[in-house]
Amino acid sequence: MIGGSVSKWTMSYFAMGIAWLFAAEALMIAGFGYPGADVAAPETLVLVHVVAIGWLSMCICGALLQFVPVLVGKALVSEAGALPVLGLLTAGLIALLLGFLALGGRLPPWLWLLPVGTTLLVAGFGLFAANIVMTMWRARPLAAAARFVLVGLAALGATAALGTSFAWALAGYGGSGLNAVLDAGIPLHAIAGLGGWLTLTAMGVSYRLLAMFMMSPDVDIRRSRTTLLVGAATLGLAVAGGLAAIAMRAGLDLVFVLTAVCGVATAALYGRDVVDLYRKRKRRTLELNTSMAVYALTSLAASVVLGLALAVRGSFAADIGAFVFLLGFGWLSGLVLAKLYKIVAFLTWLETYGPVMGRVPTPRVQDLVVEPRATKWFAAYFASVWLATALLFAGQAPAFRVAAFGMMVATAGIVQELLRTRMLADVTTNARLPQGAKLPRLLHS
Amino acid sequence: MTPDVAQIRDALRVVIDPELGVNIVDLGFIYDIAVAEGDVRITMTATNKGCPASGFLKEGVARSASQVDGVRSVDVVMTFEPTWDPSMISADARASLGFASVH
Numbered sequence: 001m002i003g004g005s006v007s008k009w010t011m012s013y014f015a016m017g018i019a020w021l022f023a024a025e026a027l028m029i030a031g032f033g034y035p036g037a038d039v040a041a042p043e044t045l046v047l048v049h050v051v052a053i054g055w056l057s058m059c060i061c062g063a064l065l066q067f068v069p070v071l072v073g074k075a076l077v078s079e080a081g082a083l084p085v086l087g088l089l090t091a092g093l094i095a096l097l098l099g100f101l102a103l104g105g106r107l108p109p110w111l112w113l114l115p116v117g118t119t120l121l122v123a124g125f126g127l128f129a130a131n132i133v134m135t136m137w138r139a140r141p142l143a144a145a146a147r148f149v150l151v152g153l154a155a156l157g158a159t160a161a162l163g164t165s166f167a168w169a170l171a172g173y174g175g176s177g178l179n180a181v182l183d184a185g186i187p188l189h190a191i192a193g194l195g196g197w198l199t200l201t202a203m204g205v206s207y208r209l210l211a212m213f214m215m216s217p218d219v220d221i222r223r224s225r226t227t228l229l230v231g232a233a234t235l236g237l238a239v240a241g242g243l244a245a246i247a248m249r250a251g252l253d254l255v256f257v258l259t260a261v262c263g264v265a266t267a268a269l270y271g272r273d274v275v276d277l278y279r280k281r282k283r284r285t286l287e288l289n290t291s292m293a294v295y296a297l298t299s300l301a302a303s304v305v306l307g308l309a310l311a312v313r314g315s316f317a318a319d320i321g322a323f324v325f326l327l328g329f330g331w332l333s334g335l336v337l338a339k340l341y342k343i344v345a346f347l348t349w350l351e352t353y354g355p356v357m358g359r360v361p362t363p364r365v366q367d368l369v370v371e372p373r374a375t376k377w378f379a380a381y382f383a384s385v386w387l388a389t390a391l392l393f394a395g396q397a398p399a400f401r402v403a404a405f406g407m408m409v410a411t412a413g414i415v416q417e418l419l420r421t422r423m424l425a426d427v428t429t430n431a432r433l434p435q436g437a438k439l440p441r442l443l444h445s
Numbered sequence: 446m447t448p449d450v451a452q453i454r455d456a457l458r459v460v461i462d463p464e465l466g467v468n469i470v471d472l473g474f475i476y477d478i479a480v481a482e483g484d485v486r487i488t489m490t491a492t493n494k495g496c497p498a499s500g501f502l503k504e505g506v507a508r509s510a511s512q513v514d515g516v517r518s519v520d521v522v523m524t525f526e527p528t529w530d531p532s533m534i535s536a537d538a539r540a541s542l543g544f545a546s547v548h
Contacts, residue, residue, distance in 0.1 A: 357461075359459075
């Protein structure tokens with residue numbers, strides 16, 4: 001395959017993801033969920049799933065629909081599946097959130113909404129994963145980045161399976177087995193989702209995107225394979241080891257210690273690989289997406305250091321909310337926002353100027369954006385996230401809401417830049433729409 | 446009038462790599478141009494096989510070459526052998542891109 005097509009619905013996934021990010025920030029400003037409520041309270045579950053599924057998973061799925069063909073050099077098995085998946089994920093998430101609200105007594109006790117929600121989510125993620133896996137199957141042998149995505153999808157499967165068992169147990173349809181998993185297995189679900197699906201996939205995609213955008217040589221295959229093996233071992237240890245410990249009615253402490261050791265090793269190996277990418281880049285001047293990725297990577301490193309410090313101090317369980325917040329908003333959301341800034345500009349360029357290239361002069365991708373203006377919003381975003389993390393550690397719930405407001409303002413600024421890019425608002429009038437070029441549609445391609 | 450290779454090469458400069466913002470001739474994407482009568486055969490590459498930009502680059506090359514006077518047909522062959530690398534970029538383009546020295 002030479003030159004894949006522009007994914008029709010990737011922009012719709014991004015738009016939906018951003019809508020959920022605003023929803024999450026609004027909830028935090030309103031004091032809904034942690035730290036106003038307990039970390040395991042239904043309100044916190046609402047917040048966590050809005051971020052993990054609505055914002056992060058939606059954007060990562062949208063990006064993979066466009067990016068997997070680039071990774072493997074084969075067209076997707078099914079382009080048509082993207083829209084039904086978007087619908088299933090959205091409907092499933094809404095049902096799940098309503099189920100959590102019912103669990104917390106904010107709605108009548110319609111706990112059947114929980115299994116309905118997870119069934120829809122499993123259908124959506126299952127269709128999505130089948131599409132990606134079948135595409136990769138046709139493209140063997142796989143590049144290193146694609147293998148990360150595969151392991152990420154395996155982690156998504158584990159996350160969904162655990163989440164489904166919780167939903168059935170909470171709705172009262174689980175036997176003693178599912179109830180035992182519910183009692184002790186929530187950390188396994190969180191590790192598989194946050195550490196496996198979201199983090200390993202983001203790591204794999206970042207290898208390729210960073211190499212492409214900085215013109216760095218790809219990471220040595222043996223090195224990235226080691227990183228992936230340790231990452232996969234972390235995941236296997238957490239999920240399989242954790243479930244075995246639950247089945248044997250043993251404590252999970254040993255599993256968590258081993259998972260933490262392997263998790264830190266994975267982060268360290270990934271850090272070594274990424275430093276190499278930056279060090280060996282041919283393009284000395286960093287674009288905004290790669291310079292802001294540094295802040296996301298710094299957040300990942302800070303999360304690891306904080307996690308270790310909390311474990312040594314013996315307060316990991318007490319401060320787990322702040323730890324997860326930094327991972328979710330500093331590392332994952334920071335990286336996704338930085339890459340959205342580039343991907344939206346690139347796809348918009350392809351849609352607008354690709355069809356007329358060769359006939360008339362065309363602007364560059366960088367002519368669609370104004371980086372100095374966007375830099376301020378990104379700086380405000382990361383500063384707000386780091387401040388909010390510090391306030392969570394300090395137990396300052398009211399001040400945390402102010403920092404969350406800062407995050408929302410910064411996010412709105414970044415989104416405004418994305419909209420301007422999409423509308424070609426910053427392209428000079430002469431170059432904006434040459435003969436034959438059409439303004440792209442805002443929400444799909 | 447039969448076009449020559451230099452005319453075709455000049456015409457291709459309207460096609461840019463959108464990411465680097467430099468024309469594909471100076472980037473070293475054009476491996477070969479053969480002209481026989483009015484029939485043109487261009488062998489080219491791109492940075493990434495599966496990227497949607499690669500398809501647009503190929504089409505852009507065909508379009509721009511076909512606009513040269515005397516061109517009767519254009520055949521564009523995309524190849525990834527040898528693999529493109531930054532050492533193929535012209536010295537001037539490298540300097541304008543602020544590239545590190547290529548080893």
